[in-house]
Amino acid sequence: MIPAYLYKYIYLLLVTVLTLTVVKYRRSLKVTESIIGSALLCLFMVLFIGFRPVSIYFVDMINYANWWGGGTWWGFDWEAENLLFDNLFQYMGSIFPDGTVFFVLMAAIYFTGMLVVCRKLFPANTLIVFLVCLAAFSTFSYGTNGIKAGAAASLFLAALAYRDKMWLSIIFLLLSWGFHHSMQVSVAAYALTLVFKNEKWYFYGWLFCLLMAVAHISFFQELFAGMTDESGAGYLNWDTNDDWGGKRGFRLDFVIYSAMPVVMGYYVKFRYQMKDRLYDIMLKLYLTCNGIWMLCMYAQFTNRIAYLSWFMYPILLVYPCYAIANENHPLVLVRQKVVLLHLAFTLFMVLIYYA
Template sequence: MIDFIPLEFYQYYYINTALVIVIFTMLHSWVLELDDYKNILYIKTIGYLLLILILLYIGLRPVSGRYFADMRTYSNTFEYYANGGDLKTDKDVFFQLITKFCAEIMTVNAYFLMCAVLYIVPMYRVSKAFFKEYWFYSFLMFLVSFSFWSYGVNGIRNGLATSMFLWAISFYEKKPLMIAFMILSMLFHKTLLLPILAFSLTFLHNKSKTYLIFWIAAIPLSIALGSFWESLFASLGFADDRLSGYLTNESAGRSGFRYDFLFYSSFPVIAGWFYIFKKDFQDKLYHHIFNTYLITNAFWILVIRANFSNRFAYLSWFLMGLIIIYPLLKEQFHKHQHIVIGQILVAYFSFTYLMFTIYYAR
């Protein structure tokens, strides 16, 4: 357990270490070509070092409900099972089974390390599977995403579920494995039914223009009709009683239309539009992923005023970094493409850094 770092500085060290790595990577892009041997050596070395360090840093953090929110709840459940408690069957039984099993054979610190492995390693796996020796850029995009920290230390079940989804699409060429891991993701958290259904829909219709129109239309529809969509989806009992509660519960107040988050959500939309429609990027898998994002993010836009709407947003946000960087690691689009990759890393991370250091620091 890493207990020599004051808890109040845990997130501070993460965000500023990420800043140093992003800036250093951008500087590399200015002086070396993407396929230069020195650059390949750098991204391989820093990539594996970063993978190990982030696993240990998140996985061995002390148990705290004050600084890591729901971590205390997970810890209490673990201790309940360690003391011989009966299996809880009221929600996400598969995750409860895993926790109960772990409580019988390991300590709570080992349990959270295992959760970190299951959360982070799939990000490495999908990056390595898609981009080979350039996997570091994709992996770094995952690690500097706005939601990465929150779902690694707080909304752990959600984070594990979306990582299982990422692992699933890494088996795109092996459909039985892909389906198995998608089912596994839903067993971790039932809300993954939405991206799974969206991804499945793209196999029936994979035209990005259709889904882009749907995404754009969701904005005025949400502004004009407001709570209508929240009541509609809640009445349908969408996948999870807890999410229905978030849609209709007024006790915590309404969050209002989050234009800042809509702006953030537009990053992969703009990237996908540019490479698909302007650069004619014809990659079937990329279209599947991009269209899945458009569908799930449009759903969030419709219920954007709901309490805890970030829980809906994360059902699309976990794909953001992958969508933005994917084309640049697959084809040559720009004369100085390595510089473009460095600039995109900085621009993408800037939102995360500013939100943590300015918005949430108030």
């Protein structure tokens, strides 16, 4: 069995080697590429992550393992905090002796959801975009630690990808919300993008939120804490858990990371005048959710609030580079640089900054 502390490094090594290989040898396609390579990589990730050992290295995983089989299944609990996830966990805990099957299932939802989105949006570039998603700074963490939020995020992305089939999009939205109640923020932001469409004001709003964070204005954080339930308030309150293990204060590293899709979006919309309905929705959704995080930056679980926007990060970052058909377009010409810089940032953060 592979030691738990090596999992992250093996994962990054594999993603790095595959990304460099695909970037070097793959040529642009104008037709749908074979799904076989992407599907095999997805299957490997499901098995590799799903069958990981129960260890404190994966943080919340050990809590799920300790809670496993803690009760009898008495039927669907309509009062559960996370309607689908909590009932699924309780049901599987009543029929399986340990959590292995559950962890494999969660990995399958997480990685398969990503692959479905990449295939739907980028049929000619599925593999490289899937690798970009795997290389994202938060992907490994939410595949092994925050599995509940990770699965919910993949389902939400599927809802965006299938917005052309409203009935299916709504199903994915409801599934996402059912897996993690925090997705109500993303669902509400999604509804806002469908009603209020002035893109410039979303950028203005994001800058306003950044200024509030710089000035350490806590009004909005306290306001949101008062509006949410007890669990949500626990995320927003900085006094409930002094041993949670993360950093506090103004997170310049998080701001720099979060700003990349914003800068890209500004140039895409106002310099290159790209017109794409789905990209517009994703960009406005990202600006809204990331702005909410900045208003709550001083909360103790700031990284989990940031993930409400970060799960869109890799798709939003590369979408302009792969959605444009003109191979001579400036955004298309820099696609490989964007992919490699994104990967380099993750490697820097994991191997140097947090080391």
